[in-house]
Amino acid sequence: MRDLPPGAPVWIDCDMGFDDLAAVLMVVAAGREIAGLSLVAGNAALPQVVSNAMAARRLFGWGFPVHAGAATALNGTQVDAGYVLGATGMPSAGRQLAPCADAPDSREAVAALAGWLDAGGRVVLALGPLTNIAQLVAARPDLAARLDLVWMGGSATTGNHTAAAEFNAFADPEAVAQVIAAGVSLRMVGLDCCRQVCVTAGDAAPLRAAPGEAAALLADLLTGYARIRDPSGAVPMALFDPVAAAVVIDPASVAFTPARLDCELSGDLTRGMTVIEWRARKSAPNALIAGRPDAAAIRTLFLTGLLAAATGESR
């Protein structure tokens, strides 16, 4: 498996919940060029995901293009996380991103991403179901070998959406299987890794103390996020997408182990489960699986990234 090219521009594919937004803000704050943002249904239905992204672009002054992608999984279904995250996909203790009718770039996500890869782009940070990426490698198999994909999804142990499956994997298991089969260079940042990097509502204090509407909004969103597991916000809540963003910003922030990765498609109880064979003698590794994170360093990237966005320092 190749090293990630240091400092290279990044394409982000996401389903724009709060942890996706935080991941984008971390990459911006790190000074990394974001070549484009493509959107996929996941945390919420696609129109809500687009509204969230366009509102964030307006608020934070993003200059990169935003492209709408898949509204359903490859099999035509759509699973969202509204039962946990509410209608916007971003639970809040108060303020919400304003509904936004700005139109995304007219170029569809897969075509735009293919164009960027054709022009030499490599690093793709995927933070939602892998539908857009699967459609890309189906349409352009020649591009699969060019991609360096860092994906927040899957789990080496238990799931979150179901007992066995992580949400992004469960929402489109066929997409996970097709991306794996295409031979993409893949780093999987799964639940086991992300559950070691947590926040509580108390982490919103510096944002609450900062001036301005953006700071107040991010404080409310972080508090809402921290209350997902427990209404008090005091029980540590795992960061997901920000851990994958940290891998792109600083590859040394997470330790990876090569292994054979597959995705279960058919089990009644296990659909969307990522199955990992750690024994190379049994099956040749095809992915790098995230293990121990530098939790303190990743929390710092997350909290300083939000603060920089709130105060306009990274704009």
Ligand code: BDR
């Ligand atoms: C993943 O699912 C989504 O709800 C989050 O944004 C994250 O990408 C965690 O299972």
Ligand code: CA
């Ligand atoms: Ca996500």
